[in-house]
Amino acid sequence: MTLELEQVEVRIPIGSGREVHALTEIDLVAVPGKPHFVVGGSGSGKSTLCSAVTGLLPGNARFSGTVKVGDLAAPALWGQRGRVIGVVPQSAMTCFTPVRRLGGQLAETVRYLGGERGPGELLDVVGLDRSALAKYPLELSGGMLQLAAIAAALAGDPPVVVADEPTSALDRQRSEDVVQLLAKLAADRVVLVATHDLAAVRSAAADADLSVMFASRIVETGTAGEVFDNPSADYTRDLLAALPENGLHPLPWPTPDLIDLPADYRYGG
Numbered sequence: 260m261t262l263e264l265e266q267v268e269v270r271i272p273i274g275s276g277r278e279v280h281a282l283t284e285i286d287l288v289a290v291p292g293k294p295h296f297v298v299g300g301s302g303s304g305k306s307t308l309c310s311a312v313t314g315l316l317p318g319n320a321r322f323s324g325t326v327k328v329g330d331l332a333a334p335a336l337w338g339q340r341g342r343v344i345g346v347v348p349q350s351a352m353t354c355f356t357p358v359r360r361l362g363g364q365l366a367e368t369v370r371y372l373g374g375e376r377g378p379g380e381l382l383d384v385v386g387l388d389r390s391a392l393a394k395y396p397l398e399l400s401g402g403m404l405q406l407a408a409i410a411a412a413l414a415g416d417p418p419v420v421v422a423d424e425p426t427s428a429l430d431r432q433r434s435e436d437v438v439q440l441l442a443k444l445a446a447d448r449v450v451l452v453a454t455h456d457l458a459a460v461r462s463a464a465a466d467a468d469l470s471v472m473f474a475s476r477i478v479e480t481g482t483a484g485e486v487f488d489n490p491s492a493d494y495t496r497d498l499l500a501a502l503p504e505n506g507l508h509p510l511p512w513p514t515p516d517l518i519d520l521p522a523d524y525r526y527g528g
């Protein structure tokens with residue numbers, strides 16, 4: 260099953276007739292077999308794109324366009340969160356209650372979603388030792404907790420998994436481990452990952468698909484290796500040059516806030 264976005268737009272009213280142009284003319288196709296990463300600067304729209312897929316947009320957001328998995332399109336798709344779309348949150352801490360052991364929480368999630376794999380099998384899939392089942396969330400490290408959150412996202416056997424900044428609380432090595440795990444999980448399901456962590460994508464998943472966002476639009480899509488070695492958009496070139504390992508050159512053009520953004524706004528003015 261394929262995840263497809265066609266001409267998706269999201270506008271968020273902020274009062275006095277003004278609105279944030281959070282997503283504009285988004286076309287994206289993510290397929291099983293390789294992960295699809297979405298990268299871009301802060302405020303470019305990565306999280307909103309994830310939310311447009313998972314149905315977790317702000318209540319007052321105006322959505323238009325098509326988001327579908329196979330024949331199931333939003334908004335009906337959004338009602339199948341957990342079963343058709345598994346969600347890995349930015350902070351793993353927010354998806355578990357601190358007062359119950361991990362095993363019970365995972366078992367309850369599996370039961371609720373009607374999943375076929377039990378908590379132990381789910382931990383096997385993400386490479387977390389089964390001893391974690393007897394622990395409280397606060398007894399697990401940040402990296403272990405993020406793996407547990409990925410296990411929870413798989414509890415309903417969804418054909419699509421969406422992860423919004425799954426490495427933002429992790430150090431370099433743990434980030435690469437998580438990106439590698441998500442790439443592995445993409446072998447037989449769609450995996451869409453929003454991240455600012457270009458370095459982790461580069462080192463862990465060079466044959467992944469990559470979309471680059473700037474100011475609410477996707478400005479470039481290709482395989483990660485191609486985009487890193489031969490970027491076609493000016494914004495991608497400048498973003499890569501701004502990485503610490505490339506000399507930390509600041510972006511020469513400003514990043515706009517997205518309030519009432521003119522329709523013809525493009526990087527470089």
Ligand SMILES: Nc1ncnc2c1ncn2[C@@H]1O[C@H](COP(=O)(O)OP(=O)(O)OP(=O)(O)O)[C@@H](O)[C@H]1O
Pocket residue numbers: 271273279280281299300301302303304305306307308317455516517
């Ligand atoms: N609930 C909201 N109300 C108003 N504006 C919002 C809301 N949520 C997001 N935005 C705005 O939408 C735009 C896109 O935000 P989004 O969080 O999707 O970007 P991002 O690329 O994920 O950024 P970051 O990497 O900083 O998380 C930003 O201008 C943001 O301020």
